[in-house]
Amino acid sequence: MEHIISVQVENKAGVLARVAGLFSARGYNIESLSVAPTLDPTTSMITIVTQGDDPVVEQIIKQLNKVIEVLKVVDLTETNFLDRETALIKIHTRPEHRDEAIRIADIFRAKIVDSSPTTYTVEVTGDVDKVEALINLLKPLGIKEIVRTGRVAIAREAAKVQTRREIQAAKA
Amino acid sequence: MKKTGAEIFLESLKQEGVKVVFGIPGGVVLKIFDVLHQQKDLDVILTRHEQGAAHMAEGYAKATGKAGVVLVTSGPGMTNIVTGLADAYMDSVPLVAFTGQVSTNLIGNDAFQEADNIGISRPCTKHNVLVKDVNDLARTIKEAFYIATTGRPGPVLVDIPKDVSTNKADFKYPEKVQVRGYNPTYEGNKYQIKQAAEEIKTAKRPVIYVGGGAVFSDAAEEVREVAELAQVPVTMTLMGLGSFPGAHPLCMGMLGMHGGYWSNMAMHHADLLIAVGARFDDRVTGKLSDFCPDARVIHIDIDPTSIKKNIHAHIPIVGDVKTVLRQLNVYLRAMDGKQSDLKEQRRPWREQIEEWKRAHPLRYEQGAKVVKPQFVIERVFEMTNHEGIVVTDVGQHQMWAAQYFRGAKPRTFITSGGLGTMGFGFPAALGAQKAYPDKLVLCITSEGSFQMNPQELATAAIYKLPVKIVLINNKFHGMVRQWQDLFYESRYASSYLGEIPDFVKLAEAYGILGLRALKPAEVEPVIREGLKHRGPVLMDFHVDPFENCYPMIPAGGAQHEMMLEDPPELRKVDRSGLAKKKAEEGEGVLPA
Ligand SMILES: Cc1ncc(C[n+]2csc(CCOP(=O)(O)OP(=O)(O)O)c2C)c(N)n1
Numbered sequence: 001m002e003h004i005i006s007v008q009v010e011n012k013a014g015v016l017a018r019v020a021g022l023f024s025a026r027g028y029n030i031e032s033l034s035v036a037p038t039l040d041p042t043t044s045m046i047t048i049v050t051q052g053d054d055p056v057v058e059q060i061i062k063q064l065n066k067v068i069e070v071l072k073v074v075d076l077t078e079t080n081f082l083d084r085e086t087a088l089i090k091i092h093t094r095p096e097h098r099d100e101a102i103r104i105a106d107i108f109r110a111k112i113v114d115s116s117p118t119t120y121t122v123e124v125t126g127d128v129d130k131v132e133a134l135i136n137l138l139k140p141l142g143i144k145e146i147v148r149t150g151r152v153a154i155a156r157e158a159a160k161v162q163t164r165r166e167i168q169a170a171k172a
Numbered sequence: 173m174k175k176t177g178a179e180i181f182l183e184s185l186k187q188e189g190v191k192v193v194f195g196i197p198g199g200v201v202l203k204i205f206d207v208l209h210q211q212k213d214l215d216v217i218l219t220r221h222e223q224g225a226a227h228m229a230e231g232y233a234k235a236t237g238k239a240g241v242v243l244v245t246s247g248p249g250m251t252n253i254v255t256g257l258a259d260a261y262m263d264s265v266p267l268v269a270f271t272g273q274v275s276t277n278l279i280g281n282d283a284f285q286e287a288d289n290i291g292i293s294r295p296c297t298k299h300n301v302l303v304k305d306v307n308d309l310a311r312t313i314k315e316a317f318y319i320a321t322t323g324r325p326g327p328v329l330v331d332i333p334k335d336v337s338t339n340k341a342d343f344k345y346p347e348k349v350q351v352r353g354y355n356p357t358y359e360g361n362k363y364q365i366k367q368a369a370e371e372i373k374t375a376k377r378p379v380i381y382v383g384g385g386a387v388f389s390d391a392a393e394e395v396r397e398v399a400e401l402a403q404v405p406v407t408m409t410l411m412g413l414g415s416f417p418g419a420h421p422l423c424m425g426m427l428g429m430h431g432g433y434w435s436n437m438a439m440h441h442a443d444l445l446i447a448v449g450a451r452f453d454d455r456v457t458g459k460l461s462d463f464c465p466d467a468r469v470i471h472i473d474i475d476p477t478s479i480k481k482n483i484h485a486h487i488p489i490v491g492d493v494k495t496v497l498r499q500l501n502v503y504l505r506a507m508d509g510k511q512s513d514l515k516e517q518r519r520p521w522r523e524q525i526e527e528w529k530r531a532h533p534l535r536y537e538q539g540a541k542v543v544k545p546q547f548v549i550e551r552v553f554e555m556t557n558h559e560g561i562v563v564t565d566v567g568q569h570q571m572w573a574a575q576y577f578r579g580a581k582p583r584t585f586i587t588s589g590g591l592g593t594m595g596f597g598f599p600a601a602l603g604a605q606k607a608y609p610d611k612l613v614l615c616i617t618s619e620g621s622f623q624m625n626p627q628e629l630a631t632a633a634i635y636k637l638p639v640k641i642v643l644i645n646n647k648f649h650g651m652v653r654q655w656q657d658l659f660y661e662s663r664y665a666s667s668y669l670g671e672i673p674d675f676v677k678l679a680e681a682y683g684i685l686g687l688r689a690l691k692p693a694e695v696e697p698v699i700r701e702g703l704k705h706r707g708p709v710l711m712d713f714h715v716d717p718f719e720n721c722y723p724m725i726p727a728g729g730a731q732h733e734m735m736l737e738d739p740p741e742l743r744k745v746d747r748s749g750l751a752k753k754k755a756e757e758g759e760g761v762l763p764a
Contacts, residue, residue: 025295059481070353167538
């Protein structure tokens with residue numbers, strides 16, 4: 001099963017190598033990985049997408065927790081979460097395909113962010129299904145190159161119903 | 173007043189209570205060695221090889237529970253300690269290794285003797301840090317000792333560039349240490365512990381299975397208390413030996429691949445397993461699918477990654493072994509007055525274990541002509557009342573030493589378990605001896621392992637470390653030969669070592685007493701003379717080259733399917749003929 005694990009780490013040299021090394025040393029595969037600083041500039045968030053049955057993922061999470069610079073590990077798959085990925089897709093554009101390319105991009109609310117006489121570069125952001133669907137539609141036009149960011153994910157805030165007392169307290 | 177990095181290094185080590193540093197100097201650490209040279213608070217032991225330094229520090233740490241300290245130069249100095257780091261990581265040995273590094277402005281330039289110390293050591297350290305600024309040095313050292321010695325202990329490497337050791341900074345040793353992402357759990361979950369106590373009371377065939385974790389957390393007393401309160405037989409892993417008295421009526425000795433028949437049978441038939449600071453290594457479990465088929469498992473360990481790694485735990489308890497057992501004992505003590513019932517209730521189980529023991533005890537036959545390796549080891553232990561600190565190398569002699577060890581104290585059986593590092597024994601024995609200059613330290617080794625670090629004979633001689641080396645000389649990589657006999661039709665591929673060198677002469681070359689026993693009648697006199705000698709001694713015992721170590725669970729076999737003696741087809745093989753042929757092929761000379 002696929003798991004999206006977000007790992008908050010201290011923003012220090014070598015931390016990424018330790019986290020990645022932990023996967024390679026145990027033969028766990030990383031499907032995608034993204035890293036960037038968080039609100040607190042001394043920490044970064046690593047989002048890792050990996051495959052594995054429950055015992056494997058439990059072991060991965062314990063191992064991640066063991067790394068000294070790791071501050072927090074959350075398996076988002078166990079929660080209600082949102083995930084997004086951005087892709088830049090460079091397509092060949094023969095004159096008779098240019099309109100079609102723009103139409104497809106529009107449907108997906110993707111943007112054409114660069115163009116040359118023979119290519120368009122399309123930028124799309126969305127969940128994996130959306131990105132994959134767009135790629136599939138663009139394929140017949142001829143895809144020259146794709147780069148993807150890998151997924152980032154965040155837990156949804158629990159939709160909490162306020163009690164009357166809470167509303168009153170908030171007003172007071 | 174400002175101090176140089178080298179001076180800060182020294183002061184920090186003093187603050188940590190370090191008494192000895194093992195190492196070898198080189199270009200980038202000369203400043204540090206120079207500072208160490210001009211003080212008397214801590215000793216520097218100059219070893220003959222950095223690997224020796226690392227194992228000495230391990231031996232020191234395993235014998236004392238304090239962090240062992242290594243100091244080596246960049247490049248080859250660092251790469252030479254990698255085996256020691258990996259060994260310490262596997263066996264949870266608190267080690268702080270300081271490595272020199274080229275100056276910060278040269279890092280990444282392929283400078284002379286530059287190596288990526290952090291990259292190389294990452295997979296075999298608990299933590300490692302490159303110190304880029306002398307202002308960070310004291311805090312980094314404090315954190316290194318803290319991380320190495322707390323939680324599940326392990327090696328920490330601190331990489332110090334040359335300019336960091338010469339630059340100056342204000343020195344103030346931090347009083348407190350706080351590492352953001354590191355908070356080991358010490359207390360166990362109360363609910364789980366209570367649950368465990370309930371199961372222990374009602375179990376019919378319980379076994380306590382103790383690993384190295386009990387030794388590191390100094391929990392011998394607590395283990396004994398659980399065992400006695402609940403009348404549960406105890407078996408130990410190779411790393412756990414010493415955590416329960418060998419002569420105790422509830423003691424079953426070692427389990428696993430070469431453990432006692434009775435202890436493996438007890439495990440196999442147990443209905444409750446209380447795993448204490450042990451990690452279900454494959455050398456213990458044998459075939460996983462057949463391991464303890466009827467047992468519920470209580471697993472106590474400070475490292476959450478050890479729990480449910482390869483065996484399901486019904487009651488997982490994360491915490492320090494000593495603390496958790498104390499919590500557990502509160503519940504067990506509350507059984508008041510019911511102990512005698514319990515004793516009665518467990519009687520059939522203990523009788524069953526005794527029966528297994530009587531059926532297949534450890535055994536060997538010592539004849540008049542050829543010395544049996546087990547005989548030497550058993551006699552050494554008996555003649556020292558099982559009171560020495562025993563340090564072993566890796567191979568058959570290690571397993572025999574473990575089988576015949578009856579010591580009663582933790583930290584008196586020191587061996588390389590997880591990594592199985594040949595060459596560990598002798599330097600580790602020197603480290604233990606350095607920690608306890610007045611105690612008897614026995615190094616049980618064999619010609620194969622000993623030749624992986626014989627250069628440390630110089631260290632023994634120069635620093636007058638009176639280790640008693642018991643060299644079980646079977647002229648083979650014995651354990652390898654055993655597997656070749658059992659699984660490769662006695663084809664001795666690269667396992668015959670022959671009679672080179674003459675170990676007595678080798679010892680003498682270093683100014684160390686060398687003794688030799690060729691016949692059974694010579695064994696005791698040699699041991700007696702060796703033990704009487706005040707300095708280091710090398711006793712070279714020529715033993716039966718073809719003796720095999722049993723019981724044995726063949727790799728991948730189930731724990732109750734032990735081999736108890738040479739299989740009949742092997743007994744038919746004329747191995748002396750094979751040996752003679754080897755000799756004719758020019759691979760050395762075997763005894764007739
Ligand atoms: C550094 C290292 N290399 C290789 C091995 C593989 N190995 C395991 S036991 C053994 C033979 C040990 O021979 P010896 O030290 O003579 O002990 P004996 O088995 O004869 O008692 C070997 C080569 C090892 N454990 N460690």
